[in-house]
Amino acid sequence: MAAISSPINQEWFVLRQDRFWVVKRSPSDLAKLQQAGKLIRESSPPDRPLLTQDTYLAVEAQRRVPAGFEMGPFGYFPDLDDAAAARCHVLNRAGMLRTLRQTDAPLAAFSGYALAIGAPAMRELPDAAQAELWQAVADRYDRIESIADFGQGATKLGIWKLRDEETEKRKEPHEPRTAPIP
16 A cells, blocks of 8 residues: 555656646656657658657657767766766767767757756756757757656757758848757
């Protein structure tokens, strides 16, 4: 009885509490993951990576991730030097920025955990560091979809599409895009 009545089990079905009423998860976390995976599969070629730190989403979408993203947010060590990051097959600040600025991934998907955590302490990155990473995303990608209450922590999942370089070249010069931090 104790195992069945555990508050942990409640988290599978309850999104949050509104005063003393519970707000149930609808659709389920699994259904939202399947929806996002289907959208990504339908919107990108199968041989191209998905830029995401939510690797379980890449698995659902049947997409690989760029090198260094395999461990999700646990693979970002912003303070490592280049040699140590290469030796450990993780990303440091320079490697993360290089990937965000140069990847050929046609889609990116970022939950509230993305670009916000630095290993090994798993501490929240300073606002300026997060803004720099999000700016690198916003410079190349446009958000095409948002899914509320996604995954662990019920954060917002943003799905982003790589802008066409030819379209960008034909546009009038514009103000630098400001990056939204989810």
